[in-house]
Amino acid sequence: xxxxxxRRLAINVILVVIASSLAYMLAATxxxxxxxxxxxxxxxxxxxxxxTLDAYNLNDKTxxxxxxxxxxxxxxxxxxxxxxxxxxxxxxxxxxxFVSLRLLILGTLLGFAIGVALGAYSxxxxxKFGDRLIGVGSFVLMAIPVFVLAxxxxxxxxxxxxxxxxxxxxxxxxxxxxxxxxxxxxxxxNHLILxxxxxxxxxxxxAFYSRIQRNMMLDVLGQDFVRTAMAKGLRRRTALMKHALRxxxxxxxxxxxxxxxxxxxxxxxxxxxYNWHGMGAWxxxxxxxxDVNSVAAVTAFTAVCILFASLLSDLLVAAxxxxxxxx
Amino acid sequence: xxxxVVLRRLFRNNQARYGFVALVAxxxxxxxGPYIGKYDWTEKDFMAFLSAPSADHWWGTTSIGQDxxxxxxxxxxxxxxxxxxxxxxxxxxxxxxxAFAGYFGGWVDRVLMWGVELLLVLPxxxxxxxxxxRLKSGNWLWFVVLLAAFSWMITSRVVRSMTMSLxxxxxxxxxxxMGIPRWKIIFRHIVPNMSSLLIIDATLNVSSAIIGEAxxxxxxFGIQPPxxxxxxxxxxxxxxxxxxxxxxxxxxxxxxxxxxxVNLIGDGLRDALDPGSNS
Numbered sequence: 202x203x204x205x206x207x208r209r210l211a212i213n214v215i216l217v218v219i220a221s222s223l224a225y226m227l228a229a230t231x232x233x234x235x236x237x238x239x240x241x242x243x244x245x246x247x248x249x250x251x252x253t254l255d256a257y258n259l260n261d262k263t264x265x266x267x268x269x270x271x272x273x274x275x276x277x278x279x280x281x282x283x284x285x286x287x288x289x290x291x292x293x294x295x296x297x298x299f300v301s302l303r304l305l306i307l308g309t310l311l312g313f314a315i316g317v318a319l320g321a322y323s324x325x326x327x328x329k330f331g332d333r334l335i336g337v338g339s340f341v342l343m344a345i346p347v348f349v350l351a352x353x354x355x356x357x358x359x360x361x362x363x364x365x366x367x368x369x370x371x372x373x374x375x376x377x378x379x380x381x382x383x384x385x386x387x388x389x390x391n392h393l394i395l396x397x398x399x400x401x402x403x404x405x406x407x408a409f410y411s412r413i414q415r416n417m418m419l420d421v422l423g424q425d426f427v428r429t430a431m432a433k434g435l436r437r438r439t440a441l442m443k444h445a446l447r448x449x450x451x452x453x454x455x456x457x458x459x460x461x462x463x464x465x466x467x468x469x470x471x472x473x474x475y476n477w478h479g480m481g482a483w484x485x486x487x488x489x490x491x492d493v494n495s496v497a498a499v500t501a502f503t504a505v506c507i508l509f510a511s512l513l514s515d516l517l518v519a520a521x522x523x524x525x526x527x528x
Numbered sequence: 529x530x531x532x533v534v535l536r537r538l539f540r541n542n543q544a545r546y547g548f549v550a551l552v553a554x555x556x557x558x559x560x561g562p563y564i565g566k567y568d569w570t571e572k573d574f575m576a577f578l579s580a581p582s583a584d585h586w587w588g589t590t591s592i593g594q595d596x597x598x599x600x601x602x603x604x605x606x607x608x609x610x611x612x613x614x615x616x617x618x619x620x621x622x623x624x625x626x627a628f629a630g631y632f633g634g635w636v637d638r639v640l641m642w643g644v645e646l647l648l649v650l651p652x653x654x655x656x657x658x659x660x661x662r663l664k665s666g667n668w669l670w671f672v673v674l675l676a677a678f679s680w681m682i683t684s685r686v687v688r689s690m691t692m693s694l695x696x697x698x699x700x701x702x703x704x705x706m707g708i709p710r711w712k713i714i715f716r717h718i719v720p721n722m723s724s725l726l727i728i729d730a731t732l733n734v735s736s737a738i739i740g741e742a743x744x745x746x747x748x749f750g751i752q753p754p755x756x757x758x759x760x761x762x763x764x765x766x767x768x769x770x771x772x773x774x775x776x777x778x779x780x781x782x783x784x785x786x787x788x789x790v791n792l793i794g795d796g797l798r799d800a801l802d803p804g805s806n807s
Contacts, residue, residue, distance in 0.1 A: 356769050
């Protein structure tokens with residue numbers, strides 16, 4: 202197992218290097234950071250622009266391979282370079298990473314837990330009313346893209362707040378900087394309500410997991426070992442929880458590992474719609490701002506996250522499935 | 529006849545029936561609807577900016593006075609077209625790459641699967657977002673190619689593993705010993721035997737392509753103006769969704785209905801083509 206994981210790790214590291222290099226090359230050759238300086242009033246002399254861009258390693262007059270070499274040596278020593286206006290990409294990355302983490306961790310966990318619970322429940326109650334309701338509900342939710350769902354929630358909240366005459370649920374931003382201490386903590390929780398709902402119930406959350414979990418659970422319920430478990434005197438509940446659910450969790454757990462891996466960058470829409478300044482929003486903003494180094498940094502970071510996610514999924518499967526550990 | 533059995537099963541399936549009826553209705557609305565409406569999608573009514581739905585403008589008007597009914601149907605035509613084309617290209621590519629990798633094995637397999645891994649690691653959102661607005665004259669066919677190029681990889685891995693087991697079947701071996709060239713065996717014996725998987729995959733790809741287009745267009749990285757799609761309409765609608773809800777509700781509602789009906793058909797197809805599976 203250890204050797205296998207090491208080999209996987211080595212292959213993945215190569216893939217990450219290639220992916221981020223290609224992203225850098227693409228961004229460096231197609232994006233034009235100079236435009237932000239050329240359009241200024243009063244006009245900036247070209248020599249000054251060149252000097253500024255040189256300092257940030259963004260000058261399109263330098264050959265792209267040379268820029269790449271500078272960037273790559275920086276990345277190897279842990280420095281992702283400068284943004285288009287000279288701020289440190291590392292600082293931005295460090296800050297935004299935790300914004301995204303705070304936004305996503307709750308929604309991801311809740312989505313998984315609710316989805317697995319509903320899926321297992323509807324498998325046990327197959328073809329009963331509850332199963333049908335969950336089935337129809339998840340089907341409809343899966344058809345609603347997250348940007349539609351998030352906007353619908355925002356409209357509903359806006360109307361609710363207006364109807365009440367005060368702001369019951371916040372629908373934009375991460376927190377109110379005027380508050381402090383416990384009040385601010387409550388305020389942060391309030392700001393989390395809508396994004397968490399839109400992340401956890403949608404097509405990548407509970408609706409998705411409940412369908413996978415139901416199918417797996419149905420497969421498992423018909424198998425001999427569950428019947429054996431009940432025949433040897435276990436209560437139905439124990440047999441279902443300990444023997445059936447555990448085995449049926451494997452595919453959901455794999456998907457869950459991947460969504461944990463993308464926890465930092467997976468919420469482009471939610472972040473943009475609810476105005477959180479996390480990694481996903483940064484990607485969109487930096488593409489629009491021709492910010493080559495930031496784009497490359499987000500890409501490299503995402504690739505590393507996916508690498509860890511695939512390792513995590515291997516480990517989770519090994520933990521849940523004894524057959525994998527033996528072989 | 530297998531296809532007859534499948535069709536009968538498909539139409540006995542409630543889900544698939546509802547999905548099919550809904551999809552036919554939606555396609556009719558998209559392609560016949562514009563002839564019923566009073567306005568053309570390129571017309572601008574300078575007497576009515578952002579007016580609410582009324583007898584004159586059934587679904588209201590946009591901020592530049594376009595009739596939302598006409599524009600939305602125009603956008604829906606494009607979304608349907610994009611969904612179908614992306615699904616065909618990506619499922620076709622997945623079948624070919626997966627079957628060749630699985631059948632030939634060895635270095636062909638290694639090279640192809642390595643390419644698949646690489647494409648999976650590459651951030652497709654970023655690549656499409658950077659490339660697509662820079663395409664000359666906003667040619668949406670290039671956008672279709674881009675979208676398809678990043679949506680076939682996982683299916684091709686499934687196809688590959690199915691091919692590896694099909695390769696050992698007697699009829700495939702027999703064809704090989706009769707001297708039929710290998711590429712012909714792939715197209716004549718391997719790919720047709722995976723048709724159920726491919727049909728299901730293509731159907732579900734339609735809905736994910738429609739969502740994918742809308743998602744990219746939401747940030748302006750997809751279909752470029754003056755062309756419209758459901759995605760670009762939802763994007764402009766959601767900016768003013770609180771004040772002018774009709775700008776958001778009609779395109780978003782049609783998108784959800786479209787995706788829902790295609791998904792229903794896909795699910796019904798899976799039951800009909802592959803009765804053993806319940807996934």
